[in-house]
Amino acid sequence: VNVRARAKRGEGERLRPEIVEAGMRLLLETGDEEAVTIRAVARAVGVSPPSIYLHFPDKGALLLAVCEETFATLDDHIERAVAGIDDPMDELRARGRAYVDFGLENPEHYRILFMTRPTDSHPALTPQEALASGAFVHHLEAVQRAVDAGVLPPEVDPLLAAIGLWSGVHGITSLLIAKPDFPWPDRDQLVDHVLTTLVRGLVQGA
Amino acid sequence: VNVRARAKRGEGERLRPEIVEAGMRLLLETGDEEAVTIRAVARAVGVSPPSIYLHFPDKGALLLAVCEETFATLDDHIERAVAGIDDPMDELRARGRAYVDFGLENPEHYRILFMTRPTDSHPALTPQEALASGAFVHHLEAVQRAVDAGVLPPEVDPLLAAIGLWSGVHGITSLLIAKPDFPWPDRDQLVDHVLTTLVRGLVQGA
């Protein structure tokens, strides 16, 4: 079992990020949201269960903090993947691929963000937070740029198109995560197919 | 609390479908897979918990039976919705809409079918079962008919196109279920947008 040196006076806040990070690690290692319990997180940090309550009012608040951290990580992952891409269409594709990649590399993180209904012990970001989140705003802006550049026709509603593209990549990601044993076609081929088909449909749009 | 008359000699099998039906009902009423416990199902049927074990070896087997029943219901729902539609394109759209409708009317049923990873206490259908399941086969055949009728170009790979369309409607359905508080555009508009865009993309396909 882990043991952790007690923080010095005034450095109590050091424990909080360690707790969130332990939650992230447990999700990755166990691949099971249910493994992220107060007791398991405390064990992973090397601290007793009641210590968690010095930094979070309850389990839901802890999970919410893990979600926020994951959201930031997702945004970061995508922004890195598209850095330096100029062509708006290439960028849209690269965004889609990076999104799916993140989901499949971190399936349980993806699951707590996008595949679970909010409950008492697992609160969601508010709609405002979600809309304003980096990843969504960046995606929406990328669609807008494609319209502005004339790559997508001007009649395209950027918000609807953005959500449609999101649905497509989310559909693939979540099905691959939820049904790993289904005889899927090659993942990249599937992603390319859906992205290409959707984009072509948008380009040819009335 | 419910009470149930003991079955007559030789009619013990009557309890099994009552158990499955109680599981379905609990999913609908509570909207929470975790509410479907051995004890809750027994209570709903009006029977003691150990009685469940007369018909199912463990909790997983019970949940699997509920999944199979749900799969059949989904297939039925869609087939009813497309009965009498001749135009292959209209049929594909109607299938998509019926799929989304089923998911939103039975969110927790949808969730156990398509949004949860198989675990010990929640086994999945085998890939073969899933591939051979009515709903999937019927969808694939509908895509094939659209190709045969020349509505979709002959280069379209029916399996890839079918899975792509599925991803699209699944993406919408599962996002609406998982994030009910997000400021989505109008549901029908969203479904139509994605279906139309995907189909147009397929039609214009190289």
Place this chain on the structure above:
DNA sequence: TGTACATCAGTGAACGCGCGTTCACTGATGTAC
């Protein structure tokens, strides 16, 4: 026709488990005088 008996469809009580959370506490450390 009567009756012993096997079978069937269940039941009641108990098991151990891990969980979230609370409560009273401890002991090192910085600070005021």
Place this chain on the structure above:
DNA sequence: TGTACATCAGTGAACGCGCGTTCACTGATGTAC
């Protein structure tokens, strides 16, 4: 410079809970003789 004390960062033990599952049982009912 010494010391009483408040504060801070935790801890240990316990609470009640509902869960899946097991075990020994019960009592009505059909059947063999």
